[in-house]
Amino acid sequence: MDNSRRNLTLEEIGRIAGVSRSTVSRVVNDLPNVRPEIRTLVQSTIEKTGYLPNQAARALASRRTGLIGLVMPTGVDELFGDPYYSALVHGIQEGCSEVGSVFSIFPVYEKQGQTTVLSTLVAQGFVDGVIATAGQRSDDLISALRDRGTNVVVVGHPADSRNIRRVDVENRIGSAMAIEHLIGAGRERIAFLGPTAAHIYGTERLDGYRQALDSAGRTIEAGLIELQEPTVEGGYRGLVALLRHRPDAVHVATDTMALGALQALRDQGRTVPDDVAVVGFDGLPAALETSPSLTTIVQPVSDVGRTAVHLLLDDERASDVVILPTRLRLGASCGVSNPV
Amino acid sequence: MDNSRRNLTLEEIGRIAGVSRSTVSRVVNDLPNVRPEIRTLVQSTIEKTGYLPNQAARALASRRTGLIGLVMPTGVDELFGDPYYSALVHGIQEGCSEVGSVFSIFPVYEKQGQTTVLSTLVAQGFVDGVIATAGQRSDDLISALRDRGTNVVVVGHPADSRNIRRVDVENRIGSAMAIEHLIGAGRERIAFLGPTAAHIYGTERLDGYRQALDSAGRTIEAGLIELQEPTVEGGYRGLVALLRHRPDAVHVATDTMALGALQALRDQGRTVPDDVAVVGFDGLPAALETSPSLTTIVQPVSDVGRTAVHLLLDDERASDVVILPTRLRLGASCGVSNPV
DNA sequence: CAGTCGCCTGGGAGCGCTCCCAGTTTTAGG
């Protein structure tokens, strides 16, 4: 391999191999209509010269870059450490390699006009499309991208979801499953502990809770519903508040909160699942390591990432919203023995 | 703002404003030689039309993209959760906004030929330059990038550092400071607990330990040197092993290992700093929250990131290697009262 | 009032690629 500074062009490779720019282009892009021996010849001169196509020129001519961006309006501090994002990134990565794109994370800080900076970059030519996660801080950005005509797919449910393609999970059905499971386990006073109303997924999960109780003919007791920040601390506080209303089960709408809730139950001398059964939501890895292990509603985070990539690159626009199913994963925290 | 699908071009903006493509370009790029009233006029039509320059065309013509990439050959799982990376990313982000570049993280998985994929992307036109962190897994990649002629700056010390611009910290001097501090505190049997030899920074820190003891006229006892994986567990194991040689102080060469070491000391019934003084290395946030709080050698991670960006974009190539100083931060784990 | 300089302005010439079409060669068919 030649380590020359300057990069060669298609034209030059063609000159060396004794063919035209077009033929070299066909070989590089693996297109048909090249005689096998010519193809081999060209391939070997590409190899020999260490030629790499210029992405800028390619992007300009073809109007595609082969780059997909994940914008993260959450600070990097949150990103680093949240297992949800880790799984999501994995899924996106997988999806990208399936479609032959490259994947890159654009961390966005909220300082002055960063949103502007971002849409500038993203809007024109840098990327083929953008995946963004819904959340209070990103919703403005998402709307801005949509209004700019940027190819964007949202993970989750932004406040303004008009005209936005998105991938989400069955929040409502998932939480309903959790409640049905607890009812099936003979629980009478089932509480809900979830994130504040600012988080749309939380509202959806609360809806599922309400619907499931309703369908079972139970009354919904306001005191058995507690909303807190979706953090470990929020879970702890929320559970302490709930205990005053003597629940015998609680559906904690995020596993992170469930971690706090389990700790609170321990500190308050309640045993899980005997005194209080717990069912989480999310299916984070940490939920497998609690004691007792957490029964939870698993969302297919990795599939969400993969699906987002495909949706982003799907020209046919088969569907604008894809909702992926959630499933119940039994642990020991709900008082039901593991399935066969 | 007009949300038309198709993006306008410089030429079209010019036509609307009644000026030429060149003048619009001057306004967009904030170049001189435009009459103020014309500038205002053009700016307002740009505003009105929502025009954004095409980055691909710009990159092709100017040979610059304004994008800086951080390649992460460590799996995303490691990345997510390592506070070192979090600080580094912050620093790079800062540096980028200082020079007006955009910053993007390229996660690289080690699957088949990902290295190839990466250098393809990175080598041509996508980015102006790449920042890579040194480490066993990334060293091949770094060499490959260098050989391709990619503009690259390495953070840390790769195995093969010939012809590579890099930013590093004073590992040797830092550890020497730690030892001098412990000597000054009256410690007699000072141990070293660091990462295995595969980690070059660890070797440098061990060198600092040796030099400082040497300068103080002390003998170096092989049993007081212990190398383990640079994890919390490694720190725990390493400290347990060291205790057989009755140290009254230990310099743990990474704060992560120090976390494990402190736990081990606690489990073994030793008090810190009375029985064993501890000085760490890195200055991670977690070191502030241990009990007792960890005295440690702080490396300016954020500055490392900023410096890397400037080095990457520095045409003059003022210097090829920048070594940033480390400093001692006093905690309670070394048995010296806090400074005034 | 001519000459010079500076500030502006417009347009040509690419950057290296893709896309498309017109040619040329090969292959198959009659």
Added chain:
DNA sequence: CCTAAAACTGGGAGCGCTCCCAGGCGACTG
């Protein structure tokens, strides 16, 4: 062996921008 179709090949015409140069114009000089 001729012809039609298929397979292959080369080059023109951009993609939208930057860079550079030539020219226009007003202001200042002597």
